[in-house]
Amino acid sequence: MSLTDLMSMAKPNLESREKILAKLTSKGLVNCFQCIKCTSGCTALKLLELKPHEIVKLVNLGFIDELASSDIIWTCVTCLKCFQRCPQKASPYHVIMALRNLAVEREAKVPEGYLKAVSRILEVGLAEPPAEVVTRKMEIFNRESLKLPNIASPKESFQTAFMKILEEH
Amino acid sequence: MPKIGVYVCHCGLNIAGVVEIDKVVKYAKSLPDVALVRDYTYMCSAPGQRMIQEDIKTHNLDRIVIATCSPRMHEETFRKAVAEAGLNPYLLEIVNLREQVSWAHTDEPGKATEKAKDLVKMGVARAKLLEPLERSRVQVEKSVLVVGGGIAGIQASLDLADAGFPVYLVEKAPSIGGRMAQLDKTFPTLDCSACILTPKMVDVAKNSNIRLLANSEVKCVKGFVGNYEVTIVKMPRYVDEEKCVGCELCTKVCPVKVPDKFNEGLSQTRAIAIYSPYAVPKVATINPKYCLRLKYDKDVCGKCLEACEAKAINFQQQPDTVQLKVGGIILAIGSGIFDASKIGELGYRRHKDVISNIEFERIVNASGPTGGKILCPSNGESPKTIVFVQCVGSRDKRFHEYCCRVGCMATLKQAVLAREHLGKDVNIYICFNDMRAFGKGYDEFYRRARDLDINFVAGLPSDIREDASGSIHFDVYDKGTNKLLELRPDLVVLANGLIPNDDLGKIGELFHVSRSADGFLLEAHPKLRPLESAVAGIFLAGTCQGPKDIPDTVAQASGAAAKVIDLLSHGEIELEPLKAIVDEDLCSGCRICESICPFLAVEMKTKNVNGKEKFRAEVIEAMCQGCGLCASACPTNAIKMKHYTDEQVLAQVQAACVEKTTKKGGS
Numbered sequence: 001m002s003l004t005d006l007m008s009m010a011k012p013n014l015e016s017r018e019k020i021l022a023k024l025t026s027k028g029l030v031n032c033f034q035c036i037k038c039t040s041g042c043t044a045l046k047l048l049e050l051k052p053h054e055i056v057k058l059v060n061l062g063f064i065d066e067l068a069s070s071d072i073i074w075t076c077v078t079c080l081k082c083f084q085r086c087p088q089k090a091s092p093y094h095v096i097m098a099l100r101n102l103a104v105e106r107e108a109k110v111p112e113g114y115l116k117a118v119s120r121i122l123e124v125g126l127a128e129p130p131a132e133v134v135t136r137k138m139e140i141f142n143r144e145s146l147k148l149p150n151i152a153s154p155k156e157s158f159q160t161a162f163m164k165i166l167e168e169h
Numbered sequence: 170m171p172k173i174g175v176y177v178c179h180c181g182l183n184i185a186g187v188v189e190i191d192k193v194v195k196y197a198k199s200l201p202d203v204a205l206v207r208d209y210t211y212m213c214s215a216p217g218q219r220m221i222q223e224d225i226k227t228h229n230l231d232r233i234v235i236a237t238c239s240p241r242m243h244e245e246t247f248r249k250a251v252a253e254a255g256l257n258p259y260l261l262e263i264v265n266l267r268e269q270v271s272w273a274h275t276d277e278p279g280k281a282t283e284k285a286k287d288l289v290k291m292g293v294a295r296a297k298l299l300e301p302l303e304r305s306r307v308q309v310e311k312s313v314l315v316v317g318g319g320i321a322g323i324q325a326s327l328d329l330a331d332a333g334f335p336v337y338l339v340e341k342a343p344s345i346g347g348r349m350a351q352l353d354k355t356f357p358t359l360d361c362s363a364c365i366l367t368p369k370m371v372d373v374a375k376n377s378n379i380r381l382l383a384n385s386e387v388k389c390v391k392g393f394v395g396n397y398e399v400t401i402v403k404m405p406r407y408v409d410e411e412k413c414v415g416c417e418l419c420t421k422v423c424p425v426k427v428p429d430k431f432n433e434g435l436s437q438t439r440a441i442a443i444y445s446p447y448a449v450p451k452v453a454t455i456n457p458k459y460c461l462r463l464k465y466d467k468d469v470c471g472k473c474l475e476a477c478e479a480k481a482i483n484f485q486q487q488p489d490t491v492q493l494k495v496g497g498i499i500l501a502i503g504s505g506i507f508d509a510s511k512i513g514e515l516g517y518r519r520h521k522d523v524i525s526n527i528e529f530e531r532i533v534n535a536s537g538p539t540g541g542k543i544l545c546p547s548n549g550e551s552p553k554t555i556v557f558v559q560c561v562g563s564r565d566k567r568f569h570e571y572c573c574r575v576g577c578m579a580t581l582k583q584a585v586l587a588r589e590h591l592g593k594d595v596n597i598y599i600c601f602n603d604m605r606a607f608g609k610g611y612d613e614f615y616r617r618a619r620d621l622d623i624n625f626v627a628g629l630p631s632d633i634r635e636d637a638s639g640s641i642h643f644d645v646y647d648k649g650t651n652k653l654l655e656l657r658p659d660l661v662v663l664a665n666g667l668i669p670n671d672d673l674g675k676i677g678e679l680f681h682v683s684r685s686a687d688g689f690l691l692e693a694h695p696k697l698r699p700l701e702s703a704v705a706g707i708f709l710a711g712t713c714q715g716p717k718d719i720p721d722t723v724a725q726a727s728g729a730a731a732k733v734i735d736l737l738s739h740g741e742i743e744l745e746p747l748k749a750i751v752d753e754d755l756c757s758g759c760r761i762c763e764s765i766c767p768f769l770a771v772e773m774k775t776k777n778v779n780g781k782e783k784f785r786a787e788v789i790e791a792m793c794q795g796c797g798l799c800a801s802a803c804p805t806n807a808i809k810m811k812h813y814t815d816e817q818v819l820a821q822v823q824a825a826c827v828e829k830t831t832k833k834g835g836s
Contacts, residue, residue: 028566035560035602039646041514041631045653051646085514085631087565 005063012062016102020059023098028089032056038082038092048075052082052092059095069108073099122162125154171297172204174230175289176221178212178237180267185210187271189282193236196286200293204228213243221247222254231256232296236264236289241694257301259746259812264292287825294824298817302746307791309395309737310496314339316387316676319347320719321501321711321726323369328730330378334737337493338373339401340383341672344448345370347503348712351431351527353534355719356582357614363447363536370449382491383450390498390679391769393792394706395742399493405486407455407463408441412481415443415451419473419482427459429538432531435546436538441473441482446536453481497706497733500690501726502676504712507562507569507665514632515561515663520641521547523633523661526579533586543590545660547639552659554596555587558630563666564602571687573666574716577605580664581618588621598656600626600645608718626654633661667716680707681767689715700729704794708732747795747812749788755807758784762799762808768792771799 003012021027038052039045050072058067067073076096083093104110117127130151132142143150154162175197179185190208197206205228209217212235224230233256235247240263248258266285274281313329315322318340326336338345349355350370352362373379382401389400423439431438431445440459443451457463461470462484474482506527509517516523522545524532535541545552557580563573581604584597604625606615619625627648635641642657669688670676677684682702685691690713693701700708708729711722736742751762753776763771763786770792776785786807788799800808806815 031566033564033602034648035564036628036646036648037631040628040644040653042646045646053646081631087560087567089566 003061008066010063010066013064014062016064016068017059017062020064020095020098020102023101024091024094026089026091026094028086028091029056029095030060030090031088032060032086032090033088035087037085037087038090041081041085043077043079043081044075048072050075052076052096055099056090056092056095059099064099064102068099068103068106071109071111073103074111074114118166121154122159123153124151125158126151171202171232172228172230173202173232173234173293173296174221174224174228175200175203175206175234175293176212176217176236177206177208177289178217178235178266179208179210180212180238180271181210184237184266184271187275187278187281188266188285189278192282193266193285193289197236197289197293200290202232202297203293204230212237213246218247218250221250225251225254225256232260232262232299234262234264234289234292234296236266236285236292238267239263239265239269259302260296260299262292262296262299264288291821291824294820295817298814298820299812300814302811304743304746305790306741306743307395308741309739310397310494311335311737311740312337312493312495313733313737314387314397314399314493314495314498315501316498317347317501317503317711317713318342318345318373318381318383319501319503319711319722320349320366320369321503321713321722322347322499323366323373324723324726325499325501325710325730325733326379327369327372327376328727329733330376332730332734334378334734336379337399337401337495338379338381339385339387340381341386342444343384343406343452343454344444344450345373345381345383346445346447346449348527349719350445350447351433351534352530353537354582354586356578357608357610359582359585367447367449370447374449381450384454385491387676387679388490393768393794394704394744395496395737396791397495397498397706399495399498401491401493403489403491405457405488406452407457407460407482407484407486408453409481409483409486410450410452412479413452414479414481415448415453416478417443417453418476418478419453422472422476424470424472425459425461427456432538433525433528435528435531455482496737497708498680499708499710499726499729499733500676500680500682500702500713501710501729502670502672502713504667504689504716505670507573507668509561509663509665511568512561515558515630516633516635516641516661517663520633520635520661521545522552522641522659523663525663525665526576526583527665529583529662533583533590541590543587543660550659551591552595554598554656554658555584555591555660555662556656556658557584557597557599557662557664558633559599559601559664560629561663561665562668569666569668569687571716572605573664574605575718576664576666577601577603578608578611578614578718580662581606581615581623583662584623585614585618585621588623593622597623598626598658599623600629600656602627602629608720625649626656630656667712670713673713676713680704682707682709685715687715689713700725700732706736744791745795747810748790748793749795749797749799749808749810751786751788752807752809753778753785755805756785757805757807758786759804760784760786761802761804762786765798765802767796767798768794770794 036053044050073096083091177193194206194208244263251261252258270281270285312335315326315338326338329336349366355362385401385403388402391398419441420439423441425440426437427440428434429436429438441453441455443453531537562568606612628646630643630645633643644655646653681704683691690709692699693703710726710729770789772787773784774787775782797810800810
């Protein structure tokens with residue numbers, strides 16, 4: 001391989017690059033011309049230093065191994081702004097999702113919140129269970145006080161289908 | 170029996186690098202009726218052509234097959250060479266071994282050679298059935314129609330008129346001048362746009378060879394190269410062009426306020442007004458959508474009628490139809506400008522201080538809505554910070570994929586103008602993606618902008634927002650510093666790109682000129698015939714063919730004018746003999762051909778058949794472009810395409826199929 005990242009002495013991993021490209025329905029990733037619109041508007045940039053344009057460029061060059069094991073790919077809040085506004089339809093969001101799937105496949109460290117969300121979906125069918133809301137007047141609202149029906153626990157068929165989706169990706 | 174000569178061209182290594190020439194030559198020799206096979210490095214070179222000519226003479230060849238590049242490239246070259254040797258030029262068949270074989274199948278040389286053999290075999294099969302054809306000559310009308318009175322139309326008209334050709338210049342707007350008249354300065358020299366354009370506009374009005382038809386539209390085009398019949402409708406101005414002296418007394422008394430189109434709606438004019446300060450013809454026009462008397466069709470208002478000393482106002486004016494006969498046509502109808510409100514996140518039309526580049530041109534211009542002072546539209550104050558945002562609607566797969574070619578330079582010019590107008594205390598930023606300064610003197614101009622302390626941010630904003638106090642702000646990540654920057658400008662100027670004119674679809678249909686994938690009018694060849702459309706006698710100039718700056722537009726306009734002069738100067742032209750002909754005995758008069766002919770070349774005639782009056786189709790040879798639609802649609806096979814007869818095409822098909830069956834069945 002003729003390309004080397006002199007900061008980390010990393011070499012491109014073209015096999016993983018192919019894998020990620022195969023996961024993406026749109027191949028716009030290779031069209032990215034670094035206009036930086038995605039990063040300028042990224043919701044996760046200010047707090048979490050996610051730079052979608054860098055991720056797209058790194059994947060395009062094949063520097064994937066470090067990315068797949070980093071925490072940064074888990075900071076995307078999936079607001080889909082980059083997907084909607086990208087002038088080259090490169091969709092950094094989908095690239096990040098493909099990286100996350102690759103990370104799970106490699107059994108890299110997955111942030112606890114995500115694992116919790118998965119178990120909650122399996123148990124109650126929701127990523128975030130219903131919580132109480134307190135207004136400015138200190139009134140407390142919950143499903144019961146609003147006379148909303150209780151949420152039924154998911155059926156077994158849902159759980160098996162959900163597990164199947166997880167395994168497939 | 171025909172004696173066929175087959176010539177295989179190497180095209181350097183273009184063909185020979187993939188196709189095994191020896192095998193093709195050997196195979197061609199085995200084909201029936203082939204008297205001679207030769208190969209050569211460059212068939213199109215002088216020695217290559219001479220080789221064919223000598224063989225025709227010494228070996229009495231009567232059909233020639235040349236396996237070489239696309240016929241679009243060199244068919245004409247070889248036809249001339251064959252004709253010089255005394256053979257009818259239509260007894261030549263070109264087999265395309267470059268675009269269709271070697272360039273298309275670089276990875277599979279073995280299969281490419283097989284395909285080359287098949288194509289040569291098909292070519293030989295067709296060549297046997299070729300018939301000699303003669304070109305006819307027709308007289309041409311020595312006058313020209315120029316559609317569109319922008320700088321392209323003006324330049325082409327002046328060139329043609331100076332060369333002695335009568336020109337009809339048709340402009341849809343009440344005045345010529347087009348987009349260039351709206352611009353303040355031009356890059357990279359900062360020439361005043363009006364100062365270099367208006368003398369040309371006046372020249373058009375003064376030139377006795379030019380008949381200017383402003384406020385007019387082309388309604389119908391018939392005929393063929395050299396003999397076009399054009400119908401033009403002159404829309405009513407409700408003002409007599411001959412009588413109006415351009416004093417504007419009418420505008421002063423008119424009570425109806427109308428958004429000023431010339432100023433991009435940033436100021437108001439009246440329902441009766443002169444189009445722009447430099448209008449040619451300098452004649453007032455009434456806008457019938459706003460004028461009280463025309464709108465309500467009642468005897469109301471009439472203030473202009475009283476004020477006009479020249480008695481030029483005429484509310485009874487009707488559309489006027491003008492019939493013209495012209496030999497050539499130049500289309501110069503210009504382009505539109507992208508509407509940035511389609512990109513919601515940029516806030517155009519939502520915030521008053523987010524404006525387009527063409528609006529900025531009007532604001533900075535002395536004859537514009539603010540008298541040349543750069544002021545924020547929201548509060549009328551002078552901006553302290555201006556940000557220009559590049560590539561709006563261009564290089565964007567969601568809207569237009571192409572580069573608008575003028576955005577970067579127009580923005581640099583506007584930034585320099587802003588610096589000149591507002592002085593050194595104002596902050597000017599340009600948010601860009603790539604800075605494309607490609608023309609003569611353009612990169613020097615880019616440096617000049619940097620000298621003037623204009624800041625460049627390498628990154629485009631994602632969205633432009635407004636906070637509670639109403640001030641605009643946005644984030645932009647800068648590639649240069651690797652920092653997320655926040656900008657709080659008073660004025661944002663969007664570099665909207667050039668887009669296909671709204672009228673292009675209509676114009677394309679009217680003139681049978683096709684459009685390329687980007688929506689602009691399609692030239693006959695992107696490199697070798699950039700000034701012509703695919704329709705003979707119709708030429709293209711300016712931004713209707715693709716986005717262009719002023720120097721390129723003027724160059725193309727002068728080029729198109731020269732092409733028309735070349736076409737019409739001999740007084741007559743040769744017509745290709747590739748036409749459809751109707752067999753009257755087979756024609757059933759069903760009129761399908763008449764209904765599908767895109768060139769209106771089929772006419773139905775009543776003919777006496779066995780004592781009965783019957784409808785029969787007839788092809789007007791001069792109008793037929795040889796597209797073959799009628800021949801394939803005819804249910805009774807009554808229409809034959811010369812040079813592409815059913816027999817010739819079927820012979821090719823048979824040649825292609827036979828070998829395949831013998832290969833399978835023979836083993």
